[in-house]
Amino acid sequence: MxxxxxxxxxxxxxxxxxxxxxxxxHRRAHLPELAAIAAGTVRARELNDAVVDARTRLDDLAAEQRRLENDVETVRARTGRDEGRLQAGGLPSRELESLQHEIATLARRQSTLEDELLDVMEQAEEAQAELGAATERHEALLAEQATLVERRDAALAEIAAAIGEKTPERAAIAAELxxxxxxxxxxxxxxxxxxxxxxxxxxxxxxxxxxxxxxxxxxxxxxxxxxxxxxxxxxxxxxxxxxxx
Structure with a gap:
């Protein structure tokens, strides 16, 4: 030729x-923001799962706390009724002995329930702190992702503009040959x-x-x-x- x-x-x-x-x-395909956004998306899913897990645990503990509080109130009410009967007097000795035994049993039960309740409340406090920390990390990452998306879109727009300028230039040169x-x-x-x-x-x-x-x-x-x-x-x-x- x-x-x-x-x-x-x-x-x-x-x-x-x-x-x-x-x-x-090549620049468009290998923008550093693309890899950062992809990694951030994976991390965001992990953090979202952590938030969901922490919230679920907190909800479970709240339900357990309500159950224990109800049990404590039930035991207290039963103890109150028994003590009222005891103070009223006039009970046969066998029934009096049984009532005293029940009051002692209820006291031990109440003490156990209150210990369990205190433990659950401490766990709930920890779970609340974990939820707050996980939520904060998740929100911070989402904000970072939003910034990366803005930077990616700006870079892609800049590249598209440059390609838009070069493409007709190439066509004009090729047409001369x-x-x-x-x-x-x-x-x-x-x-x-x-x-x-x-x-x-x-x-x-x-x-x-x-x-x-x-x-x-x-x-x-x-x-x-x-x-x-x-x-x-x-x-x-x-x-x-x-x-x-």
Whole structure:
């Protein structure tokens, strides 16, 4: 294939735009905010589970506290009735002995219930503190996530704007070039990532490998309008006064 040296040189402008577009696409796919948001989402689920678990435990303890309080009140009421009967007097000795035994039993039961109630109240206090800490961590992470989303959206908007500027620029350059040359350029890009590269001091600027031997001889003897390609990366080699041929 043949193309005027000036036309081949224009390929470097096309390549420069494509390089910029590739960099923008890579930046868009690898924004640090994306990984941070993904990790934060996982952590947010964990913290939300911790909040739910703490709230569930607190609710269970509250229910247990209510049950114990009711039991204590029931025992107190029963003790009050028994003590009232005892103070009223006039009871047979056997019934009096049974009543005294029941009052003693109720006293022990009340003491046990009150100990259990105190323990549950202490657990509830701890659970409330755990819930508060878990909620605070969760809310802080959500706020951080919101900030990351804002930064991500701003970066994506900036990248989209840059792509929006570069895309018509690329189309304009490609429209200036022969279709056959652009097709060859695209094939080279598909092969090695670079469609065209400057040959500087016998080195391909795409793969950074210096030409030597038969390859160097081939390029050196090629006509100025002949389109030559790098044997290593297959990029179109654009020759200039810097090529060192």
């Amino acid at each position: 043949n193309a005027e040296p000036a036309v081949q040189l224009r390929l470097l402008d096309l390549q420069a735009v494509d390089t910029s577009l590739n960099q923008l696409a 022969p279709a056959e040359l652009v097709s060859l350029y695209e094939k080279a890009r598909a092969h090695g990532g670079a469609g065209a590269a400057l040959l500087r001091q016998r080195r391909c600027e795409a793969c950074r490998i210096e030409l030597s031997g038969s390859e160097l001889s081939r390029v050196r003897t090629a006509a100025a309008d002949e389109v030559v390609r790098c044997d290593n990366c297959r990029a179109i080699l654009v020759r200039t006064a810097e090529s060192g041929l």
